[in-house]
Amino acid sequence: MRFFSDNAAPVHPRVLEAMAAANALDTAYDGDALSRQLDGRFSDLFERDVRALWVPSGTAANCLGLAAICPPYGGVVCHRDAHIQNDECGAPEFYTHGAKLMLADGDGAKMTPDTVRTVLDAIANDVHRVQPHAISITNATEYGRVYRPDEVAAIGELARSRGLRLHMDGARFANAVAHAGCSPADITWRAGVEVLSFGFIKNGGMSAEMLVFFDPDLVGATPQRRKRAGLLFSKGRFLAAQVLAMLDGDLWLDNARAANAGATLLAGGAGDRLIHPVEANEVFLRATPDEAAALRARGFDFYDWAAGEIRLVTSWDQTPDAIRPLADAIAAL
Amino acid sequence: MRFFSDNAAPVHPRVLEAMAAANALDTAYDGDALSRQLDGRFSDLFERDVRALWVPSGTAANCLGLAAICPPYGGVVCHRDAHIQNDECGAPEFYTHGAKLMLADGDGAKMTPDTVRTVLDAIANDVHRVQPHAISITNATEYGRVYRPDEVAAIGELARSRGLRLHMDGARFANAVAHAGCSPADITWRAGVEVLSFGFIKNGGMSAEMLVFFDPDLVGATPQRRKRAGLLFSKGRFLAAQVLAMLDGDLWLDNARAANAGATLLAGGAGDRLIHPVEANEVFLRATPDEAAALRARGFDFYDWAAGEIRLVTSWDQTPDAIRPLADAIAAL
Amino acid sequence: MRFFSDNAAPVHPRVLEAMAAANALDTAYDGDALSRQLDGRFSDLFERDVRALWVPSGTAANCLGLAAICPPYGGVVCHRDAHIQNDECGAPEFYTHGAKLMLADGDGAKMTPDTVRTVLDAIANDVHRVQPHAISITNATEYGRVYRPDEVAAIGELARSRGLRLHMDGARFANAVAHAGCSPADITWRAGVEVLSFGFIKNGGMSAEMLVFFDPDLVGATPQRRKRAGLLFSKGRFLAAQVLAMLDGDLWLDNARAANAGATLLAGGAGDRLIHPVEANEVFLRATPDEAAALRARGFDFYDWAAGEIRLVTSWDQTPDAIRPLADAIAAL
C-alpha cells in the first residue's frame, strides 16, 4: 500500500468530474469562465483582494513566486532541507536567473526568527555579497511540522523589519491549515506572507496549484514569466476546474483533514520511534533496515530517509481502515 | 461557432477516459507503467529507437528541444513568422539561456534551403557573431502549409552540411502527416530531423505533447531541464495516458484528417479570397471588415489577421455538417 | 598603415601618464579618489546630476545599460546592423537574461521614428509576444552616420510616447558630438536619452568606457550587476584615471575631431565611390577586389565589407600627412 508519497495519490472524483465538465468550454489560455473566477474565489477565501494564477506544478508555483520577489543578483533565505533547495533540480536558480538560496537551520525543517537572523547577520552589506531579498518558509514543512500563525508572524515581522519579502511554499498548505485550525488569512497575509504557493496536487488534484499574491501589485510580470516558461496552457480551463472543485464545499480542507488523521493514526503506536511531532500527513520513524524490510514484506511502500529512518506519508484517500494495518504493524515492531 | 483556434477545441472522449483510467495507478513522476511505455510506442511509430518524453505544452516541448541542441551563445534559424519567435514570450531565450533566433523568409511561413542559406551566409564565422547551431522548422506552418518529406530533406541536407541540428515544431505534426500521406519517419528523421515537438493538444489532447529525440543520445540533460522548469509532473501518468490514447488506433491521424477535411471544405468556396493553399487545418482569407463582421454576426468566431485578412481554424471535432454553414457563408460573401 | 579599426589605435600619452600616476593611490574597487570624481565630472559635462560608472569595454557598457532598462521577458528595438545585434556574441541576451532584440531598418544604420514605429506596431500587446521595453540607437552609427540632436529627439519623443526607455550606444559618441557641434547634453538627455554608453577606448583610451545614467535612479542594481559580471576591478583607479585624462582639456573632443578630419580627408577624393556620407571617422567605399588589393599592396590595411565594398577607419593619432597618401591613392584608383 502506498505510503511513499501523497504525490502519487489518486485524483478526487469530484475533480475528475469537474474536468470532464470543463470540456464543454472552448476558450483558450486563461480567458475561460473558470479561470476568470479564480481571483474572486481566492479573494473570498483569503478575505482580501488577491491575484490568483493557476500553475501546473508546485515547483512552478514556488519558482514563479520567487522570481516575482527576488532579482537575479539577490538571495532567498530558506531552510537547508527546503524543497526549493533539495528537490527542484535548481528550478529557483533557473526561474530567478541565478539568485542564491541562503540556508538556515531549525528543527523539523522549521526556521525561527533566530535561525533566519543568524543567516542574515552574517551577510556584509556590500556589493560583493549577494544580498537577501526574500524569505521562503514551507508550511507544512518537509518533516510534516506546521508553522502556527504566530510563528509565521514572527518571521513575517523579521522580514518586514529587514525589508525582505515573505513567500510560503504551501505544497501542503491545506494540511497546515487543517492542523492549525485557523483561517487561511491568519496563517498567511495577516502573518506577513506576501506570496503563497497553494498546493492542490498532493491533496486530490491532478495538475493544478495556485500562486496567490496577497498584494495584487506584486504579481508584476508573473503572467509573462508563466507564458515564457511554457506554463500558460492553452486548455487552462482544465486547471481552473480542478482548483474550483477543490474549493467547492471545502473539499481541500476535508481532504487534508483526512490525510492528517491518517498520519496521526499511524503515529499512535509509534512511541519513541517518532522523530518529529506529527502535525500534518507525514510520519518519520526510527526503524532498522530489518524492521523496514519487515514492513515492506507486508506490502507497505514507503521511503527510506536517513540511515535508520523511514518516511510514511498518508493521503486524502486513505481511510482509517486502510491505515490501521500499518499502524498496528508499527506498534508491533 | 469556434473557428478562432484548435487550441480551444475539446478533449477527445477517449483521452478523457484514458485519464480517468490512469487514476488507478499510483506511481509518481514518470515512473508509472504508462510513462514507461512511451519510448517503446514512439519507437514503433517512428520505426527506430527514439527517446520520447511527455511535456505539458507545445512551448515547453519546443524550448526543451532547442535547449538540447543550442547552447546559450548559439543561434537557431527559424522563419520570421515562427511560433517560437512570435508567440512564446521569449521562451526559447529563457530555456536556452539567451540563444538568438535568426529569422529567415519564405512564403506561407515555409523556409527553403535558399532562404536559410541567405541567413547563414551573412554570418561571419568569428567570436563576435553568434554562430548558428540549429534550424527549426514548423510543420504544418503557422499558415497551414506543409513541408513534404523532400522539402524537409532539402533543409535537413543543408543542416547536415553546415553542422547544424534540425528541430521540427510539430504542434500540428499530425495535420502535416495527414496531408503528406507519408509515414512519420519519412517526414522526420529520414529527412534529417533530429528533435521533434509532437503536438497532441490541438488535436484532441488536453495537456500533453511529446518531445522525441531520434538520436537517443541527444536527449542529454533534457530530463534535468524538464524537472528544473517545473515540468516533471508528479502525476505524470495523466500525461502519458493522453498520448497513449491518441496513439491507440491512430486516433491522432483520424483527428487530424477530420480537421484537415474541415479546412478543405471551408476553402472550397473561397475562390481567390484564399491567401495560402490549404494543406492542413487553417484557412487564411481576404475579407473586408464588413465581411468579417457579417460572418461574426452569424455566430462564427475567428481571428482577424493582418489588415483585410482573417484566419479560420478547424478542429478534430467539427463535422462537415457543422462546417458547411460557414463554407456557404464564405462562398456567398 | 592601420585603417582597419580605431579599436586598435594607440593609447594617448596623456592617458598612459595618468595611469602611471594613479599607481600611487591604494584604495580598491571604486573607492579611490579618482573613481569618486566621476559622478561630479560627468554631471558637469552633461549639465545635470548623473550617475557615471566605469566599465572596461563597450560591450559591457551597452549590456549593463540594457539590463538596467529591459527585463528578461522584454525587448529592445535596435537597428539590424547594430553592434549589440551583430558584434557582441549575444552579450545583450546574456546580461538581460534573454531579452529579445527587435530589428529595425534605416539607411546607414540609422533608425527613424518611422522605422521604429514599423517594428512596434507589428507587436500585438498580449502575453504571448515579447513586449518592447527600450530602444537603443548607436551614435555615431556602424556606418559612420551621426544622429543630430533633433533626430535623437524625434526617437526620444516616440520612446516617451510608447513608454520605452532610450539607450544610446556611444562607442563613438565623441565623434558624433564633434560632428554635430552640439553640447553633450543636447544630443543625449535633452533629446530623451536616459542611458549612455560613452566610449573612450576607440578614441585614445585603453580599457575604460563610461556608463552614464541621466536619471540617477535608473542606475538601480547596476553596481551589483557590474560586480556579478566580474567587471568591478579591484584596481579600478586605473580605469577612472583614463577617463579623467580624456576629459581634461577636452582631449576626448580633440581626439574625435582629429579622427573625423582624417575620414573627411580620405573621403575627399572618393567621389561616387562613397557609400555613406562621412560624418564621423569611418569611410565606406565601393572598390573592386583588384582595387582593394592595389591599396593593400601599398601598405594600407582595412576591412572588406560587403562584396565590392571596403571600410576605412581613421583614428585620433593619424595626422593629415599620414592619411594623405591613402586619400591620394583612392583618388587615383
Place this chain on the structure above:
Amino acid sequence: MRFFSDNAAPVHPRVLEAMAAANALDTAYDGDALSRQLDGRFSDLFERDVRALWVPSGTAANCLGLAAICPPYGGVVCHRDAHIQNDECGAPEFYTHGAKLMLADGDGAKMTPDTVRTVLDAIANDVHRVQPHAISITNATEYGRVYRPDEVAAIGELARSRGLRLHMDGARFANAVAHAGCSPADITWRAGVEVLSFGFIKNGGMSAEMLVFFDPDLVGATPQRRKRAGLLFSKGRFLAAQVLAMLDGDLWLDNARAANAGATLLAGGAGDRLIHPVEANEVFLRATPDEAAALRARGFDFYDWAAGEIRLVTSWDQTPDAIRPLADAIAAL
C-alpha cells in the same frame, strides 16, 4: 600603511613599462603578437600543452572557468568561505546560468577529501537533486592556507573517482607556489587540477589574470563566453603585456615570495594571537577592538574580520623595513 588588501597594491614598474611598450602594437582583441605568445609561455611554465586566455579580473577567471565545466543544472562543491560563494555577488550563478554552489567545511577554508565527500554523499542521485559536476578549491585559501601538492592530489583523486572536474581559484596561486616550493605543474595538473584561475592582479599586475585549461579541449566555448561577457577587450595586448612581464624572470614568484615573507615577519611576534598558520601573505589575529584601534591610531590600515579578529595582508611592494613597525606593534600589544 596599507595592510587591508593586496587588491590595492601598486602595479609593478616592469608591468607598467611593458604596457607602455605594448602601445606600439596595433592589432585588436587577442590577435596581437603578445596575446599569441600566451599559450606557448604557459605551456612552458606548466610543462605541458595548455590553453591560456587572459581575462581582466579574478571573478571573471573563476566564473568563465566554472562555466566551462559545470552546466546550468549542475553543482560545484566549494568551501563555505570561498570567494566564489561570498565575494562575487553571484557571479558563478550568472556565468553558469544558475548552477548551485555546494558548501563544504574545513579549517582555514581548506576542504579535505572527507569534507567534500560529506557533501557528495548527501546528494541523492536522481533528477530532483542538482548533481555535482565540479569541485573548486582556492589556493592559497581565503585564510592564507596553502594546499600542498599531495593535498590537492587527494582531492583530485576524489574528483576523478566521482567523475567531477577540478578547478583551482588561484587568485593567490603565486603565493601558494612560493610557499609550497614546488613546480606549478606539481600543484595543478599533476594533482588533478583541470582549470586554473591564475592570479596576477594582487601580485603586481593591474588588470590581467589568466585562465588556464590543462586539457586544451576543455576550453570549449570559453572564447565565446568571454566575448559574450564583454571581456574580450579590443586592446587586449595590454593584458597580455602585463602577464608576460610577470612571467619574465619569474617576477611573479619573486613578488609572491616578498609578500609571503612580509606576512611571516608580521606573524613572528604574534604568538597565540595567530588564528591560522601563516603560509601565504595573510595574517589573521585575535585582537580586541581597543587593540585594533591602537594599531590604527599608528597608521596601520586593515580589515576587521569576525568579532575580535583582524586580517592583515601583505603585498609584493612592502619591504621588511616597511613591515617591521607593524610587527613590532603587534608584538608589543
